[in-house]
Amino acid sequence: MEHKASPLNKKFWTPGVLVMLVFMIAGAIAIIARFTGGIGYVTNLSNARPWGLWVGVDVATGVALAAGGFTTAALAHIFGRHYYEPVTRPALLTAALGYTFVVIGLLIDIGRSWAIWKPMFYWNTNSVLFEVAVCVAIYLNVLYFEFLPIVAEQFKGRVNLPGIMAVFNPLIEMILKIGDAILDKTMWIFIILGVVLSCMHQSSLGSLMLVAPTKLHPLWYTPILPLLFLTSAFAVGYPMVVFETTIITSSLKLDSEMNILAPLTRITIFLLGIYMFLKFGDMFVRGTYIYLLDGTYQTNSFIIEMLLGIMVPWIMLLFEKVRNSRKGVFTAASLIIGGVVINRINVFIVGYKSPLSDNGYFPAPGEIFVTLGLIATLMFIYRIIVTYLPVLQAPKEVSP
């Protein structure tokens, strides 16, 4: 383990951060409106359209894009490719934050937020959503445990709370020390558990729609929907790492880490290839290609998903020139991520249609504000954490 992560030593209040702040405030106002006027007050949801932007993007897409956490952990820790360890920490942070915000998004979307603990006591093992909920709940804690050593690394031996809080210093110090020692011995359990739980709920998120065959467009409704969700999560994991690493390294002017990202994209060719194969195979086996030219917005959205989100980036990555260029890799990764985002939106929003009384759905401004606000808050907290905790690889030599 040659790499060394360290806190950032950069100015915090940049214009980007201020823009985030604006979105956060807008989101906060929308959230206040939701908890005073009700879901119906801020959203365009109806009895025919019970799930909208919040489930489609905040939850489903959030879970998919947090796949970077378990895929890199599997690669670096389980399959022993320690070469990739520098990207595991940022990916882990993205996953931990991503899942935290998935849960916050859920809390806003469900009608009785205060009752979210109930499924832990009232089980319905027939329910796909029950499995998803349990897995997400456990996995969120697993992620926190996986992240704890990073906190310990920074503060162990240095806990120094201000003022009256100082009495707790020794206690927290002790907790950190013991926790770190225990976690060091047991971390392998959490790492494997994290991968297992991810495989379970990433796939089950696709099974959610299997109960409603008459409501999901046949282009997406397939018995292998859980498998497609799982393989797409595998496929989007590394592109997500590429995407965020590139953005962070360029916006914070750090080293580009291309030496790690380029080989990651080679694995992606394989993973995305599997997903693409399944997706096309499913389309031909079920004969759903007959819909492709009917010109509805659903079909068009499917074509965009397949073409721009899967085929184009896959072909791009086949070229070594693309794989070795920072811009090329970034573009391909962005397309793959875009493809998975569109896929989740398609499954939960675009492809969903209640046959009896649906009048179409477009998210209300309130819904959009909440979603944007949550994303901005996520980025903001990410920014705080990389500023104060050793997440990103220490710059070898900061270029002025």
Place this chain on the structure above:
Amino acid sequence: MQFSRRNFFKFMGVAGASVAALPSSARAWKSKAPPDSYGCLVDLTRCVGCRKCEEACSEVNKLPAPERADCQCTIFDRKRRPDDKAYTVVNRYFTGKLDQFDNPLPTYAKVQCMHCQDPSCVSACLAGALTKDETGAVKYDVSRCIGCRYCMVACPFEIPAYEYHNPITPKVMKCTFCYDRISEQGGLPGCATICPTEALTFGKRKTILKVAQKRLKENPGKYIDYVYGEKEVGGTSWLYISSVPFEKVNLPALPNKPLPKLSETIQHSLFSYLWSPLALFGVLGAVMYKSNKVQEEPQNKGGA
């Protein structure tokens, strides 16, 4: 990170034992329909559109009085759906039928929860807030509900409605089949009690299915020879017979297979006794152990 060999084998042993204890094949999916449940037959040829069922329903279930309860004309201009203020509504459809004076003949159709034999909503609800009762009623227990609205996504008839304007304690609202009334001896649902023309026939599902089939047989040409709800999504407690095609009165064409079958089969074949997660855990553990051993050895030699 330290990778303790002893811990690993301990854990793997437990995991392996639980996997081995599994039955080799997952059990086949079985319908959970109650054996002797109640049902209700809606005969659309008998409905006169008086909307008394709406009135009785809101009275029995303590809902606000139906919108313009006495109106039997303009209220039908708009197609209504059951919502959080009405468990049942009657709609009027002109399907092209004419009476002897060439006036278009209306067909009235009541909509409410169908109380499926194997309900999607019951399978979907993660906390078991929805249950299928012995009476056949699909019951909703608000004390378990978290408001995820997955039941609404799952329902093929688009029945559960939501109190979208209640910010903290919204409920899912849908027809209860008046289960506290029908579970009493001789009890009837509110709507069936009041229906003046007996367009609603209440009884044991088996009995009313026979009644429906008899009615179709004894009146050839009057009805479409089909009992809607006998087989749809594995059967529903509410059955419809009609003289006009069912799609024309907004009763959707649905597969005969119970909708929860696919997802429940997948869930149970993968996750019964958690065999697949445990197996995956074992495999990944083995891979991790092996790959780390391979890499540790040269390090140890180096005297690290």
Place this chain on the structure above:
Amino acid sequence: MKIKMVRKIIFLAGLVILATALCMAEVWKAPDQEKAREKAKKIVPFIKEYKDDCKINRKICLMDAGISIKDVKDVYFLLDSPIIKKREDHYEPVRFAHKRHAALIQDCSMCHHYRPKDENALETTRCSACHQDSFNPDHPERIGIKAAYHQQCVKCHTAEAKGPVDCKGCHLQKVPDHKDLVKLPDNADPFQVTAECLRCHDTQGEDMLKTAHWLWKGPSPYTTGHRKDIMHGKGTTALNNY
């Protein structure tokens, strides 16, 4: 002339006496209405089995038996039964002119569509002998008495395009006893009375304010003291006490 005058006086006096007599006899009841009410109250033994006959056959049978309008004993009765009231009680019973319907239709088999299987039974029997409570599990196909009435009446009225088919065309709505509903102090003033009415009937009150009864304006040639007013009425100067 004189005789005519005397006749007129006698006639008027007779009228006055009759009217007084009517007023004096506080609870005079129409005998046929009472009879109908008694008849409707009775629950007759349920006829389990009926002779399954086709419609034309049935008509011929009735003609063969020589049954005609002359045989109609109950000229008038009420379509009502305690069996209905057991379930719900929203409307007053329908008053049914039996003989009139028989005379108009001239076909008894329209309503007397089947007969009991028992050969000794009468050819025609009352509706509520076969049709009783709804959803009888022993006879699931047999409709109840309420449905039998409604299906028969509505079907025929629609087909013949004669007679009412809406609820209130046949029924009076059951008005709840206002004795228990109205809560007024003794010696209530008109404003209190009006307010008490409006407590429940506020929509009717609102509607009233939009009618000519309330808004009417115009000349009032027959109103004492206002003969010359050209704009008099509830909409302007006349007293509105509610």
